[in-house]
Each structure stands twice: as structure tokens, then as C-alpha cells.
Amino acid sequence: MTAIDVSSDAVLERHGVTREEFAKIVSMLGRQPTLTELGIFSVMWSEHCSYKSSRVHLKTLPTTGPRVLQGPGENAGAVDIGDGLAAVFKIESHNHPSFIEPYQGAATGVGGIIRDIFTMGARPIALLNSLRFGSLDNPLVRRNMAGVVAGIGGYGNSIGIPTVGGEIAFDESYTGNPLVNVFCLGISKADEIIKGVASGVGNAVFYVGSKTGRDGIHGATMASAEFDEKSAEKRPAVQVGDPFMEKLLLEACLEVMKTDALVGLQDMGAAGLTCSTCEMGARGGAGVEIDVSLVPQRETGMTPYEIMLSESQERMLLVAKQGREAEVQAIFEKWDLHAVRIGTVTADGLMRVKERGVVVAEIPNTALTDEAPLYRRPYSEPAYLREAQQLSLAELGTPAPAVEVFQRLLASPTVASKRWVYRQYDHVVRTNTMVLPGMGAGVVRIKDTARALALSVDCNGRFVYLDPFVGAQLAVAEASRNVACAGGLPIGATNCLNFGNPQKPDIMWQFVRAVEGIGAACRALDIPITGGNVSLYNETDGRGVLPTPVLGVVGLIEDASRVVRRLFQTTGDVVLLLGESACELGGSEYLKVAHGLVRGVPPRLDLAREAALQRVLVSGAAQGLFKSAHDCAEGGVAITLAECCFSGTPGVEADVPPVAADAGFGDIATLFGESASRAVISVAAGREQEALELARREGVPALVVGRVGGGRVRLSVGGRCVVDESVETAERVWDGAIAARFERQQTVA
Amino acid sequence: MKFAVVVFPGSNSDHDAHYAVEHPLGEQARFVWHKDTSLGDTDAVILPGGFAHGDYLRTGAIARFSPIMADVRRFADAGGPVLGICNGFQVLLEAGLLPGAMLRNDSLHFRCEFVSVRVEHADTPFTAACRPGQVLRMPIAHGEGNYYAEPEVLARLERNRQVLFRYVDAAGQVTRDSNPNGSVANVAGLCNEARNVVGLMPHPERACELAINGADGLVMLQSAVQWFTGRAPAAVAVRGASSLSA
Numbered sequence: 001m002t003a004i005d006v007s008s009d010a011v012l013e014r015h016g017v018t019r020e021e022f023a024k025i026v027s028m029l030g031r032q033p034t035l036t037e038l039g040i041f042s043v044m045w046s047e048h049c050s051y052k053s054s055r056v057h058l059k060t061l062p063t064t065g066p067r068v069l070q071g072p073g074e075n076a077g078a079v080d081i082g083d084g085l086a087a088v089f090k091i092e093s094h095n096h097p098s099f100i101e102p103y104q105g106a107a108t109g110v111g112g113i114i115r116d117i118f119t120m121g122a123r124p125i126a127l128l129n130s131l132r133f134g135s136l137d138n139p140l141v142r143r144n145m146a147g148v149v150a151g152i153g154g155y156g157n158s159i160g161i162p163t164v165g166g167e168i169a170f171d172e173s174y175t176g177n178p179l180v181n182v183f184c185l186g187i188s189k190a191d192e193i194i195k196g197v198a199s200g201v202g203n204a205v206f207y208v209g210s211k212t213g214r215d216g217i218h219g220a221t222m223a224s225a226e227f228d229e230k231s232a233e234k235r236p237a238v239q240v241g242d243p244f245m246e247k248l249l250l251e252a253c254l255e256v257m258k259t260d261a262l263v264g265l266q267d268m269g270a271a272g273l274t275c276s277t278c279e280m281g282a283r284g285g286a287g288v289e290i291d292v293s294l295v296p297q298r299e300t301g302m303t304p305y306e307i308m309l310s311e312s313q314e315r316m317l318l319v320a321k322q323g324r325e326a327e328v329q330a331i332f333e334k335w336d337l338h339a340v341r342i343g344t345v346t347a348d349g350l351m352r353v354k355e356r357g358v359v360v361a362e363i364p365n366t367a368l369t370d371e372a373p374l375y376r377r378p379y380s381e382p383a384y385l386r387e388a389q390q391l392s393l394a395e396l397g398t399p400a401p402a403v404e405v406f407q408r409l410l411a412s413p414t415v416a417s418k419r420w421v422y423r424q425y426d427h428v429v430r431t432n433t434m435v436l437p438g439m440g441a442g443v444v445r446i447k448d449t450a451r452a453l454a455l456s457v458d459c460n461g462r463f464v465y466l467d468p469f470v471g472a473q474l475a476v477a478e479a480s481r482n483v484a485c486a487g488g489l490p491i492g493a494t495n496c497l498n499f500g501n502p503q504k505p506d507i508m509w510q511f512v513r514a515v516e517g518i519g520a521a522c523r524a525l526d527i528p529i530t531g532g533n534v535s536l537y538n539e540t541d542g543r544g545v546l547p548t549p550v551l552g553v554v555g556l557i558e559d560a561s562r563v564v565r566r567l568f569q570t571t572g573d574v575v576l577l578l579g580e581s582a583c584e585l586g587g588s589e590y591l592k593v594a595h596g597l598v599r600g601v602p603p604r605l606d607l608a609r610e611a612a613l614q615r616v617l618v619s620g621a622a623q624g625l626f627k628s629a630h631d632c633a634e635g636g637v638a639i640t641l642a643e644c645c646f647s648g649t650p651g652v653e654a655d656v657p658p659v660a661a662d663a664g665f666g667d668i669a670t671l672f673g674e675s676a677s678r679a680v681i682s683v684a685a686g687r688e689q690e691a692l693e694l695a696r697r698e699g700v701p702a703l704v705v706g707r708v709g710g711g712r713v714r715l716s717v718g719g720r721c722v723v724d725e726s727v728e729t730a731e732r733v734w735d736g737a738i739a740a741r742f743e744r745q746q747t748v749a
Numbered sequence: 750m751k752f753a754v755v756v757f758p759g760s761n762s763d764h765d766a767h768y769a770v771e772h773p774l775g776e777q778a779r780f781v782w783h784k785d786t787s788l789g790d791t792d793a794v795i796l797p798g799g800f801a802h803g804d805y806l807r808t809g810a811i812a813r814f815s816p817i818m819a820d821v822r823r824f825a826d827a828g829g830p831v832l833g834i835c836n837g838f839q840v841l842l843e844a845g846l847l848p849g850a851m852l853r854n855d856s857l858h859f860r861c862e863f864v865s866v867r868v869e870h871a872d873t874p875f876t877a878a879c880r881p882g883q884v885l886r887m888p889i890a891h892g893e894g895n896y897y898a899e900p901e902v903l904a905r906l907e908r909n910r911q912v913l914f915r916y917v918d919a920a921g922q923v924t925r926d927s928n929p930n931g932s933v934a935n936v937a938g939l940c941n942e943a944r945n946v947v948g949l950m951p952h953p954e955r956a957c958e959l960a961i962n963g964a965d966g967l968v969m970l971q972s973a974v975q976w977f978t979g980r981a982p983a984a985v986a987v988r989g990a991s992s993l994s995a
Contacts, residue, residue: 153859157890158800160761244759244803251758335758426861426890428955428962429798431765436962445960447768560960 006038015042021373028367036305036353037361040368043271043309044278047536050372053502054534057515065528067491069190075116075266077530079492080190081556083449088122088193089185091130091457091496091552093535097239098180102147103154106180107241108313110155113184115267118250119316121194121257122186125430126444127156129166129182130457130496130550134175136413136741141175146742148180151241153424158243159250163425164433165442167457169414169634171598176540181496181533183457183552187446194257196266196276198319198345199284203263205277205343206325208332209249209315212273213298215239216311245314252335253316259331261324263345268315274308274368276317277343278351281365288365289352290343304353304360319345382506388466391586391600394663402638402667402722405594406715407733409635409672410642412593416737417646434563440630441482445560452560454488456480456553460634461546462587463602468510470602471587472517472549474676477610478633479553480525484614485629485679487564487621488555493522495532495551500544502536510547511536518549524607525614527553546598557621564621566630566643571650571709573627574688577637579613579678580701583661583669589634590672603676610677612698617679620694625683632678638671638723640680641706642713646731654706655716670717682708750776750977753791755821755837757783757812762798762834766954770795773957774970783815793830793874793973794821796837798890798952808851808893809839818844830874830973831946835891838938838948847939847948848906849898855931859892863963864929866937866951867917870910873940874976875947875969884921885914885965887951889929894950896932896939903933914938914949 004011012022015038025033025041033041047053063071069086070078076090094109110127117124129152134141156163161184198205216239256262264284266276273295281288292307302310318339320328325341332339346352351368353361364371399405409415422437434452435443441456458479464471480490495518500507522529538545557563568575585591586600620626632640637656645651661669683691688704695702713730715723752770756763763780770778781788783801788794801812812818818840825831825846833841841847854860863886868879879885898906906912914937918927923935930950938949953966 150858157859157861157892158759158761158803160799242803244800244805247759247761247800247803423862424859426859428861428888428890428952429761429765431768431955431957431961433961 004035006033006035015039016046017042021045024373029363034361036308037363039305039309040274040361040363043274044368045372049271049275051534052373052375053377053536054511055374056376057512060515061519061529062523063529068528068530070193070530072531075119075196077492077494078120078193079530079554081451081453083451084190085446085449086188086190086193087185087453087554088117088120088188089183089494089552089554090116090531091181091183091494091550092533093496093498094180094182095177095498095535095538098148099144099176099178102144103151104240106148106151107155108239109180109182110152111241111243111246111313112269113182114159114161114246115269117184117186118253119194119196119265119267120188121192122188123254124161124184124186125432126185126442126455127161127163127182128442128455128457128552129163130459131166131168132174132179132548133170134172135170138175142742144178148178149421149424155241155243157426159247160429162427162429162433163422163437164427164444165437165455168418168421169461171461171546173543173545177538177545179498179545179548181550183494185453185455185554194262194265195283196280197264197284198280198288199286200263200321200345201347202322203345204320204322204325204341205288205290205345206318206320206328206339207295207315207342208318208337208339210242210245210312211296211298212307212310213312214302214306214310217306217309239311239313242314248335248337249314249316252332252337255331256328259327261321261327263319263321265316265318268317270311272309272311278365278368280317280319281351282369287346287348287350287352288343289346289354291354291357293356294340294342296340304355308353377502377508378505379508379512380505381509388599389601393661393665396595399665399668400594402671405590405668405672406638406723408593409589409639410730410734411737412589413738415589415635415639417735418738419735420739420742434560435486435565440566441486441488441555443486443563450559452557452563454483454486454555454557456482457550458482459548459550461548462598464514464547464549465598466587466600467602468513468547469517470605472514473521473605473607474602475549475551476518476521476525477605477676478631479551480527481614481631481679483553483555484617485564485631486555487557487562487618489618490525490527490553490614491556492530493527493551493553495529495549497532497534498538498545498548498550499536500539507544514547514549521607525611559622562621562624564626564629567628568644568649568652568682568708569627572685573682573708574685574704575652575654575680575682575706575708576688576691576702577656577678577680577705578616578695578700578702579675581637581659581670581673581675581678583659584673584675585669588672588674590668603674605676612700613677613679616695616698616700620681620691625687625690625694626681627684628682630680632680634674636672636674637678637680638715641715642730644680645713645727646734649727650709651711651713651727652706652708653710653714655719656705658718667717667722671715750974751790751792752776752778752795753781753788754778754795754797755783755817756780757799757801757815759801759803760797760799762952762954766795766797766834769954769957769970773967776974781817783817786816786820788820788824792977793832794824796833796840798835798837801836801840808836809843812840813844822846825946828943828945830976832875833948834952834954835950838950839893841946841948846946847941848902849896851893852895852897853893854895860929861888861890862929863888864951865917865919865927866914867921869913869915873913873944873947875972876913877976878968878972882921884917886963887953887956887966889951891950894930894932896936898933906939909942911940911942912936913940913947
């Protein structure tokens, strides 16, 4: 066996550990780390596990509130939804694996977030996802997207958790770095939330689930006697998901939790056995001693280093009460799983790893968790910003007629129907899905109660790029407005912050300003953040993706029979536009589609006005006043009105007052401008005064703009008809745009 | 009436079937673990949807070896009503309780959406309360629902009136566009020669309430009750508002 100099530049570089970090490790241990210990530090102190660049900023987010049962720091957050129940939810990214191997990368992302939820003692009941890809004109992007969608479906469909909603947007910046963010929500008893703690000296530590292999080991390729080139060859590049194993784990864990034999539970996600062991010990203020030779292994000759760093999927670590071990094991046996005792809870606060009784690593748990490095990375306003914020409509020339723009926007993949995608996801299993995908927020009822939850994930990366502070606020506003449209009172949020390389001051500036924006918006709208995920280094060829802080918001609907849907209902119903419109084309879908530009400043956002609008939406739904509601987003009020007609509705005839705009852009700005804090609602004929009065009381501008009926999407600006198409014609364009791109691909292939 | 819902380790619509029987239908449901050897005291059996044993090999291929299947066969042979839904249908095919086989969907994609199926015959325990020709709107959710039978087998099935459900358009017509998976002759479901064992790919148990966008499936469960007790079903399902689920 060749001795390795763990302090050499080459070894440190392969582990992504800086010289300063190494010095900190040596001072914490009072000696040089072993190679295994260095590996353990390197994964726990990685950006992914330690949030070392982001933590100081994340701490500024509002995370408390009367409904919050569990804030950040556990496997997932939880909020009280009444009836003694809790909604347990979180969003997480799987961006990089989904680019390398789209199917398995996306599938294991779904598997990971589901484990985070059932680990808390909650039965997962809904999945959503937020996806970003490059242009669909690029065949590599189409292949990547097809794989990601199939992978998400392959895992969720098999395990039997419905995918009830989500969002997808397209921009060239994501070409070499797609974003795959997955949200999961589960329901548990409010007083039975399980935590990831190890405590009680002498309690048994069990390993259960798939065997450990060499897959997903942290990228340290060590040339040495104990870790040579051959071991690298044996290692698959990505982890492979096994939804059937996860289904067994889910059912068995939920069954074990019904007993009180369990102390704590954690899944082995990133950094595998290492992370679960030291985090459980640190949370419980205890030590954990394990022997890696007892860990079930899929391959022979694995070193302690490999076993500790493996990221094989579908594995759990649990601590059972002394004397209750047989009870726990019997439940796993029922599901043909074997819970193997690999260690014991100790009193010394150390993570002690042995191999056949010989200590190979011994590290204080808190050194790996609470005492991990924290960086205040320098940041400064990006050079692009001032220039990109300049937008002169006059320089764009004469705009195309509104009807042409309307058709192009309907066919734009970001706006078009995502049916080709969501029909590959089982969205009806568990029989709770009240609002199906593609119709705004997903809505699931909570069985045995009168309630339902509305769920939405949103972000417009263009807005964040053009002004991270305002753009991130707009993401919070859009996600919460979407759940409010369904009648849901926003009660909690989770975020997935996708950014480029934080070591670049301009990227760090985007990040810092976006977190400030999320904090400001969540405080103003009274929505606590209960957890989330940060994904940095999303770059290709040195260029970052559009900064994309995705917000997932949970809204509580007290009376499930009052859920409001997006579609217009009955001929003669009156259509109203809530909110104020202005000439706001900065960062719009129009500019992107018609001029290929991402320019200008994002729409202004008055958070007090937004909060008022959401109160109107929730109250109008609760009173049974609103027959439909849909927020205005990409493509403006014209696209919103059209989407309210798709499909099978009587159509709409609407006349929107013109907004003041330069250079002949009046129609464009009126119909396709993306002013914030707006929604289109409809009420039964004769009830419009009630709706206007409700809006007036909250100080929300509102006006009647039209009526349902006529079989057409007929839109006028100031009395002049500019778009007039049959519902079927318009819908065909919108519905077929994405599918057509994939069918073309199949023909070519 | 007592329904037994068989639970394979990878079943995922077991709760859906149990809930549909207990709540919208108002009868008794009980889970039966696949390792059990007896169905116990039951009047009907449901093999639910899911991925029984992961189905990495072939859907339902391993489930037929589960210990409970011997008693399911005994129950079926004695004339007891057995309903296989989605994966349950695939298990019935693999177990030889229904003829034919499943291929991958012709689109090669998993597909989940509401579809229309036409009830061809009303003389089975699960269609007794239907009108022949009645169109039911129910969701499908499967990757392998492309039913295939050899031409002579299919001819025999047609002759014996064993093709029980077909994919149709909203007007009840068999069309190519209304076939979501490439099934031969638009077959969505079958019964055995004795007519007590029924399998179908669409999910009636997921379409028993308007709150979840469709109640057309309830009539199939009500059929079982009517067939079993001889009494008329309470209320026939209200047609789901199609505008909510497109």
C-alpha cells in the first residue's frame, strides 16, 4: 500500500479543498486527516452540502410564522394546515446529472425529493417540477428534454405519486445546462413529524435499502494503492434509480413510523452515508459509530473511502430505540427489505468510522456540519446590467399586427400547452387531483378533511437577469398569485436557487440581490420560507444560465368545493381584469419572440398591491363569487384570455382599454405587456358589481372587459377589434406547438 | 358487499380502489397482502393498478407467482367477480385468467389522460348497471396498454362477446385517434368466457367523484353491487364536466 500525501496540491485539488480549508481541518482534528477523512470533509464542505457561499444570505430569509412546524435545516419544511395535519414540502435541483444522463438524472432527482418527504413521516401525495431547456430547435435539447420528461415520469408513475403541475420555459442560456427542479409535498400528522436525529446512547443505527456500490462517488479520482484507476473504471458515471425499491422503503418506513420504536430517520442523498451519519449525530447532539464492513455492498473490495462517499440511491439510515430492534426489523422483512445494524449512538459527539473494528475516521460531527466554512464572497453589479436595461421601442421599428404576434406567442414553447409533457406523468393516481396539470396551480384535496392545497412553482429568469431584486420578487408574487387564483391562501414556500459560479462577483451579486428580493416579497406577502436548495455553478462554456430562483408556494383552500379553475364556464358570464396595466414590455415574451431580445427593466411590483390582489382572489373564491381565475404572466392579458378559453369553452369577447405607449406599440403593450399583479376573472352575469366592490374595498383596480361566449377569442383594444379567431383554431396552434417539434424529430430520426 | 383489494408490493392504486369502494360507493373494502394465501371472506376481488413487483421484466410477470394468486384463481373458478384494473389487468393476462398480452404503447410513451370507452356488453358483474353502448369517461395511466391477441384469439373473443370495453371518441365511434395506445380493435377491456373475470386499462376507481374531474367509473362498482345483491344501484354516476379535464 502506497502512502498518500493528503496535503499535496494534487490531492487537495481533486477533492476541491483549498489550502485554507485544509489548514482548518488540521486544526480541528489536531492532526493530519486520513484520506478517508479528507474525502468526508470534502463532500461535507462542498458547496452542495455546506451552502458555504450562500448560507450567510439565506439566513436573512423569513422562516417563521404561526403555521410553521418545521423551518429550514431538516429534510423538508412543514406547515400546519389544520385538522391536526401538516403539509411537508421541499424543492430540490438535479440539474447537472440531468444533463449528463437525462433519464436517470431526472429520475433520481424525483427519488431524492420523495425520500426527503417520507423521511419526515409524511406520505407524499403530489409532485411538481420546474424545468428549463435551451431552444427546441436544437436536436440535442429535444433529446435532453425527452429524456428528462421520461425520467421524471418513469420514477413518479411507478412509485405512484401524481405529478400535478409545474412549469417549463426555454432560453438559449440553458442549452448546455438544463434545470431540473423537483417539488414534492406530503401530508403527516402535525404532532408526528419525524426528525433526522440520532440520540440515546446505545441505540442501534440501522442501514436499510439498496446495497452500496461505487456509483456517484465524489469526483476525487485517487491514484493510489487503495484507490487506483481501475476503481474509477468500475464506477458508473451516474446513479441509477430504482423506484420499486423506493416504493418498498416508503411503505416500510411509514409503517415503522406508526410504532414508537423509531428515534430518527434520514435518507442517504448527496454525500450518502457520510452526510446522513454526521447530520443525524449533530442534530441529536450525539456521536455515531459505524463499521463500514457491515454495510451491505453491491461490489467487492470497496474501501471505507468509497463506502462513505457512495451516492447509491434508495438507502436510508435510521436509529431505533434499544430493545425495539426486532420490531423494526420485522416490518422491513415484511417488505422484503433487510434492516442491517451497522452501528450505535454514542455520547462523544464524534463520527467514528471503523473497518472490521479498526478506526479509519474520527471527526467531531459539528466540524462537518455547523462549523463548516462560511464565505462572504465578494459581489458587484454586473457590467451587462445597465446596458441590458436600456430598451427603446422606437428602435425596434414598426411592430407586426397584433394578430400575428398573438399567433406567434401561442406557438412559442414557453407559452404553448405542455400537454405533450404532462400526459407522460401519471397525474391522477391517489385520487386527489382536483385541478389537472396545464391549468395553473395544481390542486389536491386532503382526504378526510374539507380542505385542499393549491401548489405552484414559478420563476421568470429573464426578469431576474434584468433586475435580480425585482425579478425574484416577481417570482414570489407569481407563484403565490397562482395559488391565490385557485382560492388558496399562500401559507408557505420553498425555493430552489439556480445560479452560475458564485466565485464570479457579478454572479454572486445576482444571487445576493435575488435572495434579498425573495426575503422582501415573502415578508410583505407573509409567506415563510421553510427550506429549499441552492444549485450553483450552472454554467456552460463560462456563461451562466439566466439566474433562476424558482419559488414553490403552498396555498390552503379551506373549502375544497370552492376551488376556482382557470377556464371560462358559461356564455354570458362577465369577464373582469384585476390590477393595473402599463406599457411594460421589458423582459417580455413578446420581445424575445418578436425581436430575439432580453432587454429593459422588468415590470414594476408594488408588494402591497400584490397582497391586496391576492386577498381579492382568495376572498372571491371563498365566497363562491369567481367562476374562473387566471393570472397574467408571459404573453400578457391576450394570452391569459386565450388560455381561459382552452379548451372546450364558449370563447370570449373582450375589449381592453389601451395603455399609453411610444412609437405605435399601443396594441402590443396593451395586449402583450406583462405588468405584474394582474388576473382575469369571470363571474355570473349580474354579479360583476359584487366583484368590483370586493376589489374596490382592497384598493385593487378592476374593470369589466368582456363576456364569455361567441365561440371565438375576440380581443379589442379601445373598441377596435384586433384579434378574432375561433377557439379551435387558436387552440390548435397552442396545443400542438411542442408536440410538433418532437414529432418532426421522430420523422427525421 | 365486501371487496378484497390485493396489495402487491408495488401496487399504487390500491388506496384508490379501497377509497372508491368505501366512500363514493359506500361498501366495505379490505386490503389483502400478496403473501397471504387466503382472500378471506369476500364477495369480490380487485387487482389494483401499479407496478406489482417493479415490473422491470414485463408488467405483471412476477405477480402471478405471488402466493395470493392461487386463491384468486380458486375464487374466479368458483364464479366470484374479479376486476383487474390497469396493472391488475396485466396480471390477469400473465396469470392466464384472461387471454392475450400487453405491448408497449405505440407512442413508446407513458400516457395519462381522460379517454372515452364504450361499454359493449352489460352482462358482467362490472357492467350490469351500464347500458350497452354507454360511453364512460375515465383516465388511463400506463406505458404498456397496447393490447394484442392473435387474430384467431381476437375472433373468438369477438364471437364470445368478451370484448367488454373499446376506446371510442366522445360520440361513441371507434376511431384511430381515440385509441391511445395502439390496442388491436381498440380493445380497452375484456372478460373471460364465464364473464366473471374482467380486466381493463382505464381506471374506473379514479373516476368516481366530480371533485376529481369525473364520476363515470362509479357505475362499474355499482354494477358489482347490483349484480351481487340484485338491487338497483342508488344513483347512476353523473357525467363529469368535460371542460374541467381536457
